């Protein structure tokens with residue numbers, strides 16, 4: 213982790229094609245179970261892990277008791293993400309007493325030195341570990357573990373590379389994730405991601421566009437361009453090609469819906485706002501993490517913008533992009549956050565009236581600068597701040613939903629509603645979840661829906 217901070221910005225990133233390795237024949241035709249925690253990036257990695265296993269003849273099961281290979285694709289963003297994985301490991305340990313299970317751990321936790329030490333010392337029943345940088349080596353690692361019958365750990369602490377052509381088993385045949393960049397170079401002081409996912413590296417735009425064209429040909433209606441800081445797309449690769457260019461080029465493919473996550477206020481240019489506003493198939497939805505409304509805390513977080521700059525950008529987006537929806541992330545209880553700092557966050561929330569917000573209590577991550585800062589605020593006080601913030605945040609997201617009652621929204625229908633199997637579910641252009649009543653099967657279609665009810669986190673409507 214210390215080395216990660218001394219990254220060589222001019223280092224050459226290794227880009228290579230996926231190199232197929234045959235899996236040990238004892239595993240061919242057997243069942244596998246993958247459990248993924250965390251963000252969309254990890255979800256997408258999960259699709260690659262499944263894709264590789266299926267290309268070696270393994271079959272997915274959702275019942276862990278049937279599985280020969282079990283893989284936990286982990287998240288490291290907050291302590292509770294760790295806790296969930298360690299909790300689940302206990303369960304798999306028990307199962308291993310009766311079932312012949314080959315157990316693996318990958319994802320962001322696998323990139324943490326402290327976790328690797330712990331797995332070596334205290335979790336001998338974990339059979340193999342690989343990191344976020346070497347998913348393409350998974351079969352090699354599995355084979356090694358089968359052959360030696362020993363715990364096999366292969367985790368790189370390199371800058372990261374790009375592997376093109378990894379097979380994927382997509383979770384949906386309607387909406388697809390497309391990586392546009394990997395890693396992050398922002399080094400916000402609270403965040404573990406620059407360490408677990410390596411340096412920022414953009415995929416070539418030709419590769420991205422080719423992938424979108426092929427997804428469109430397969431019938432996909434929507435792509436979500438993925439990266440930790442998509443606004444910095446291209447900076448490491450091109451002089452004059454950025455996210456605005458990419459959005460316009462992806463727009464030209466004619467795919468019906470284009471989304472992108474996650475944005476950083478620092479790199480969000482007017483050119484990008486114009487591209488979103490002008491391309492009809494780029495959806496008017498932006499996730500723009502604020503983190504804090506106090507300039508003092510933003511500086512301690514190394515966020516490189518002030519609250520005033522954030523507000524200027526926010527207003528520009530609202531002015532220029534018709535009917536845009538903007539959501540955010542906020543951390544409360546960062547070390548040294550006073551009641552006054554917290555109130556400044558509330559003021560910004562009251563000014564922005566976000567359509568939605570994900571809120572978190574600061575969680576110290578081993579090896580990050582913020583974990584070393586003095587933190588005297590008791591947890592109870594942080595919890596009270598979170599509660600207060602959530603009340604305000606929920607009020608605005610509710611109002612944002614209420615405004616849609618009586619309107620007609622274009623929804624991309626993704627399947628049957630999880631809450632009510634007599635309904636379909638889909639998303640508005642602005643990324644609001646709608647439970648839809650319809651006589652005909654509308655799965656995979658973009659349909660007009662009359663919104664008749666708003667809840668805090670979803671809408672109800674009828675297909676017209």
Ligand code: 5AD
Nearest residue numbers: 402403501541542543572573574575
């Ligand atoms: N503690 C709490 N929240 C965090 N996030 C990132 N790191 C931490 C941490 N150490 C939040 C940020 C980020 C979101 C994905 O998770 O708000 O935007």
Ligand code: SF4
Nearest residue numbers: 250251287288289320
């Ligand atoms: Fe995703 Fe961040 Fe969790 Fe890694 S640590 S899985 S990048 S949310």
